[in-house]
Amino acid sequence: MKQQTAQVITDALVAAGVDLVATLPEGNFQPLIASIAADSRLTHVPLAREEEGVGICAGAYLGGKRPALVIMNAGFLDSTNALATLNLMGGIPLLLLIGYSGGPSEFLWMHSQIGVVTEPVLRAMGIVYEVADKLSDVTAQIFDAHMLTSITMRPVALVLNKECLR
Numbered sequence: 001m002k003q004q005t006a007q008v009i010t011d012a013l014v015a016a017g018v019d020l021v022a023t024l025p026e027g028n029f030q031p032l033i034a035s036i037a038a039d040s041r042l043t044h045v046p047l048a049r050e051e052e053g054v055g056i057c058a059g060a061y062l063g064g065k066r067p068a069l070v071i072m073n074a075g076f077l078d079s080t081n082a083l084a085t086l087n088l089m090g091g092i093p094l095l096l097l098i099g100y101s102g103g104p105s106e107f108l109w110m111h112s113q114i115g116v117v118t119e120p121v122l123r124a125m126g127i128v129y130e131v132a133d134k135l136s137d138v139t140a141q142i143f144d145a146h147m148l149t150s151i152t153m154r155p156v157a158l159v160l161n162k163e164c165l166r
Contacts, residue, residue, distance in 0.1 A: 001165050005135055006031035009097070009164075012139040013068055014041045016146035018095060020060045020067040021045070022053040024075055028099050028165045032070065050075030054082035058092045068095040068146070073102065073118040073159070083155055084125060093149035095142070096157040099165055100131065122157055129157035132164045 009032055013021060022045040023033045037044040043065070047053045050071045057067035071079070076098045087094050102115020122129045128148060132138050138158075145156045 001028060001031045003031050003035070005164060006035040008135060008138060009142070010035040010039055010042070012142040013146075014039070015139065016095075016143045017066050018068045018146060019043060020057070020065040021070060022047055022056050022067065023070040024048075024050055024053065024072075026072050026075075026099065028072065028101070029070060036070070049078070051079040051082040054079050054086055054094070057094050058086050058090070061092055061094070066146070068097060070097045072099040074114050076118065076157075077114065077121060080121060080125065083127070087155045088125065091153040093153050094155040095146045095149050096127075096129075096155055097142075098129075098157050098159045100159045100161040118159065122159075127155050127157055128152070129159055131159045131161055133161055135164055138164060 020043040021036045023029065023036060024047045036042055045056055053069045053071065057069050060067045076096065086092060100115065100118065102113065130141055130145065132141050141158050145158045148156045
C-alpha cells in the first residue's frame with residue numbers, strides 16, 4: 001500500500017466519524033497502520049488476533065466510541081464466530097475494512113482459496129459489503145459503510161482489493 005493510499009483511508013475514517021481503529025500487524029497494511037497510529041484524531045489499538053479486535057471494538061462501541069476494524073480476509077474468516085455471536089446477535093455496529101487477498105487481480109496462487117470464500121461468507125452472514133476497486137471511490141465508500149453500520153446496528157464491510165492495497 002502506498003503512503004498516499006494510507007492517508008486517504010485514514011482521513012476518510014476520521015471524516016466518517018470513526019474515532020477508534022483496531023488493527024493486526026500485516027504487511028499489506030503497514031503504511032495504513034502507521035498512518036492510523038500517528039493520527040492524533042484516532043485511538044489505535046494494535047491486536048494479537050483478529051477476533052479479539054471484534055470484542056475490543058464491541059466494548060469500545062458500548063463505551064461510546066465509533067470503531068473500525070482493519071484486517072485481511074483470512075482474519076475476517078477467523079473472526080466469523082465472534083462477529084456472529086457478538087455483533088450480529090447483539091446488534092453492535094462495526095465498520096470492517098477487509099483486505100482482499102485472493103480476490104480479483106491476485107497473482108499469488110496460495111491466496112486463491114481465501115478469495116473464493118470471502119464474499120460468499122459475507123453474504124451468508126448477512127453482512128452488507130462493497131468491494132473498493134478504486135482509490136478515488138474509497139472516501140465515499142467508507143463514509144457510506146460507516147453510516148450504514150449506525151442505521152442497521154450491524155457490521156458493514158468495505159473489501160479493499162489489490163488496487164487499493166498497492
